Amino acid sequence: MIKNLSVRPSLIPREQRGSVESQVCYLTGRIKRLTEHLDLHGRDYSSQRGLWKIVGKRKRLLIYLFKKDRLRYKSLIGQLDMRGPR
Template identity: 70%
Template sequence: MVGMNQNSYMDHENERMDLILFSDSRKKKKKIPFNSGKICFFMIKNLSISSSLIPDKQRGSVESQVFYLTNRVLRLTQHLQLHAKDYSSQRGLWKILGKRKQLLVYLYKRDKLRYDDLIGRLGIRGLKTR
């Protein structure tokens, strides 16, 4: 290569090979050793909130629905950090957030104590008040 140092050319080729190996390994489920100095992106599959927050007898309650939607929001947010141009997932995220907001508004109007308790346990931001 003209005007390019041979070592920098080889470093660039090695990085390219690492990326190819990484993309191939995701399809074939092989493990690649972690190379210090190189950035590897991965997705956390089991990112969720503990299900012990909702008792078994309340699986259809507003709290359990908000809990389930919050888990889905966390998983989709993690997915979108890796795949920023996945517009169908973005649309799904907005729909989930709208549904969760509707449920939180309903709970806020019905029982503010349960609403405050749920917001505190899940660690999500409350509704905007005017």
């Protein structure tokens, strides 16, 4: 799994570029960048809408991964520190 969230797609091995894990990692990086942008520009509603769309896409990918392979899901959540302990 990719730990650095700012990795360019060209640095990811070809066989892993389309995997759910790499897509979620990429979307998480975009979400963090947009969140920082919105901290500075709170009234940028078009960026806010884009953030909501990205969050929704990541959520759908995580639901898919949860249904398909829970071990990979838990591993990904742990590596990205997305959820707190339950």
